[in-house]
Amino acid sequence: MLKRVYLEITNVCNLACSFCPGTRREKRFMSEEEFTALTEKLRGRTQYLYFHLMGEPLLHPSLGRFLAIAGDKGFRVILTTNGTLLGEKADTLLNAPALYKVNFSLQSFEANEGGVLSDYVNLCAAFAARAAAAGRICELRLWNRGGMESLNTGILRLLEAVFPAPWETGPRSVKLAERVFLAEDDRFDWPALDAPDRGERCFCYGLRDQIGVLVDGTVVPCCLDHEGDLPLGNLFTQELDYIMSTEKARNIYDGFSKKTAVEPLCRRCGYARRFT
Secondary structure (H helix, E strand, O other): OEOEEEEOOEOOOOOOOOOOOOOOOOOOEOOHHHHHHHHHHHOOOEOEEEEOOOOOHHHOOOHHHHHHHHHHOOOEEEEEEOOOOHHHHHHHHHOOOOEEEEEEEHHHHHHOOOOOHHHHHHHHHHHHHHHHHOOOEEEEEEEEEOOOOOOHHHHHHHHHHHOOOOOEEOOOOEEEEOOEEEEEEEOOOOOOOOOOOOOOEOOOOEOOOEEEEOOOOEEEOOOOOOOOOOOOEEOOOOOHHHHHOOHHHHHHHHHHHOOEOOOHHHHOOOHHHHHO
16 A cells, blocks of 8 residues: 555646656646546555646646545545646635645745735645635645755735744654645755666655556656656556566666665665765
């Protein structure tokens, strides 16, 4: 049983953020038929389905149907969004019983050309307050320390106007209100085959706690394989048990059990260094 599966319902995004590598893969939106087929194969393999890897999930025209299908199959859905489309999609999200949590990448405002910071933060904060009142969890993220944090002071002031202090500081996040959290963290380097080799000593929860399924059905070990550089199989044509039992998948898993990265891509991942 996996703790989570990242299911990329689209790899298309409406922003081009400096912290996100994007993808050179063919731009696609998963069809309802494809989504139904994949979730059927993932049923019983995880409780939590993340509509995330690349792309902005709120762009998908069938988002409401996907949430309904996921709920019918017993999944709890978590999605990560830049929040810019909440004005159009807030009701779709809040009317979906399957929705469990929404993560907001607030640092994405740096790519929101022509946007007004107060309008953007207030849009996200207002949704978070509504969602929390409806029993959903919201995490407002500023994962940009050591990078584009120049706007953080203004963002925090705007959040405090909606969620008055004092805030409750926890080990991994700050509680702004019931079911509303602020998570601040360092900017990290995404894995890429042309990035510097950081050495083989490494640990990752890929294939242990999580897998990713790209929009074309390709299964990858984790949510950071944005180009599908470590394809393990394809869930449209193969079963998950077979994919996870292949020699390549077993070598990756066994390597991390020894805190060793056996694949070149994993040796070039900045995020995985947090676990060593």
